[in-house]
Amino acid sequence: MKQKRLMLLGGLRYLLPVIEEAHKLGVYVITADYLPDNIAHEYSDEYCNVSIVDKEAVLQAALTLQIDGILSHAVDPGVVSAAYVAERMGLPFQCSYEVACILQDKSKFRNFLSENGFNSPRARGYNNLEEALSDIDFFTWPVIVKPVDSAGSKGVSKVESLLHLPEAIKIALDASISKKFIIEDFLKLKGYQSSADVFTIDGKLVYPTYSDQLFDESAVNPYTPAIEIWPATMPQCYQDELTAELQRLFTALGVKSGIYNVESRVCTNGKTYIMEVSPRGGGNRIAELQDMATGQSLIRNEILKALGMQMDEMVSPAYEGVWCNYILHTNEAGILRTIDIDEQFRRKHIRNIGFTKSPGDKVEVFMGANQSLGTLFLQFDTREQLNKALENQDEWLRICLE
Structure with a gap:
């Protein structure tokens, strides 16, 4: 029986338990990113040097390596590429590539929630400061400014007044892969998130x-x-x-x-x-x-x-x-x-x-x-x-x- 080949996007320590469990199942593990010194590559069976945000490059690598499955476990930047590769190769994935693009973009996700009757803070996405400043009357202050495509709370700021909005937008853009950000109404928690x-x-x-x-x-x-x-x-x-x-x-x-x-x-x-x-x-x-x-x-x-x-x-x-x-x-x-x-x-x-x-x-x-x-x-x-x-x-x- 041919040994199954699993591609894991990324190389961080979070992947070690995935590699360990895959090896218990007799699976051949390929880790992929553009940083060969990342720790996960020491434990996988093979390393592939490719940018995980370049979906076409990941697809070509996956086809060459003849993978049977792909994951971007705990690695947010690789999710869209993983969904794209899975769809193009007919491999299992949680959702379609189109849905992954919605879920991985905070602005698109907020729009989907609103259009389908889910509770959602008022929000809009932008790609430059001027566009956002022309729209400030849309929001109820304070607001939250965040990149549309980052995880781990990177680039997130609470803004109490217009005076501090440009700085918060710069922080968000610096943390964004696509150089886009979202502004949304601040929601006050009851208990814990x-x-x-x-x-x-x-x-x-x-x-x-x-x-x-x-x-x-x-x-x-x-x-x-x-x-x-x-x-x-x-x-x-x-x-x-x-x-x-x-x-x-x-x-x-x-x-x-x-x-x-x-x-x-x-x-x-x-x-x-x-x-x-x-x-x-x-x-x-x-x-x-x-x-x-x-x-x-x-x-x-x-x-x-x-x-x-x-x-x-x-x-x-x-x-x-x-x-x-x-x-x-x-x-x-x-x-x-x-x-x-x-x-x-x-x-x-x-x-x-x-x-x-x-x-x-x-x-x-x-x-x-x-x-x-x-x-x-x-x-x-x-x-x-x-x-x-x-x-x-x-x-x-x-x-x-x-």
């Missing part, structure tokens, strides 16, 4: 789940996720409403089978909002934590789906205790000396450590997921125990810089 990975089979949402996403308000970019907690404290009535709306969205988009990273929230106006839906696994090792916490494997099923193999059954997940994805970070720049974790706390509550920085490495101020020092997976019996630990983190965690 959710960021979690869900799974569909033949268009049916079989694995819905929600988290509490917390931010470091003292960070330079206060919209960069710093903590994610499962299960969510969002009242069940709102979770049920969001699940129904997600299913309605998936039906309207005509999606197939696969993993999606979903950001959603409840606002003080009492409405639920689907903020983002991306046909890929989320960053910050979200699928990895959910797999560990629930006993179901999003990662394994996503590989099986991509290769057209029989998937494992998936059901709505249940969590054993309370799980936390703690993003290690610092709001100072320098050289990392040590990350010290209390040994008793480590044994009792830490289920996994994934450092991305080592002593002697340069450390940057926390502006996005790419400036993190790694992740800790924590488990507690109750949310109250976890909250206490987070409130007193100086007692069990010290990050020392030179």
Whole structure:
């Protein structure tokens, strides 16, 4: 039997569990991007040097390499290319190329939501400052300015007045691949925003789940996720409403089978909002934590789906205790000396450590997921125990810089 060949777009550490699981299934793994020193290439069977945002170049490489499946797991810039290649080669993917283009462009997605009767902030997309300045009366201030095509909260700013709009637009454009940005009304949260990975089979949402996403308000970019907690404290009535709306969205988009990273929230106006839906696994090792916490494997099923193999059954997940994805970070720049974790706390509550920085490495101020020092997976019996630990983190965690 011919060995299956899976192409993974990107080369970041987030791909390591995908490579490991694929190897367990006997799959030949090809990693692809234009940075040969990225860590994932050390663990794959073959490296392909190609820009993952150049869909035609990725297609030619995929045809030459005779792949059987393609993923852009936790790698946002490669999603559109992955969908394009899958469609052109007749390979399984979560959705069509056209739908991927809608989901991966915040302006197009906001338009789709509005046109199909979903709750959505008022929003418009632009590609230059002058166009946006001529349209300021459309919005209710404050507003959020963000690139249409970035992930991990890169380039996102809250703007209180017109005076600061040009600076926010420049930040967004600098973080945008397509050099386009979106302005939308600021929605005030009720409780916490959710960021979690869900799974569909033949268009049916079989694995819905929600988290509490917390931010470091003292960070330079206060919209960069710093903590994610499962299960969510969002009242069940709102979770049920969001699940129904997600299913309605998936039906309207005509999606197939696969993993999606979903950001959603409840606002003080009492409405639920689907903020983002991306046909890929989320960053910050979200699928990895959910797999560990629930006993179901999003990662394994996503590989099986991509290769057209029989998937494992998936059901709505249940969590054993309370799980936390703690993003290690610092709001100072320098050289990392040590990350010290209390040994008793480590044994009792830490289920996994994934450092991305080592002593002697340069450390940057926390502006996005790419400036993190790694992740800790924590488990507690109750949310109250976890909250206490987070409130007193100086007692069990010290990050020392030179």
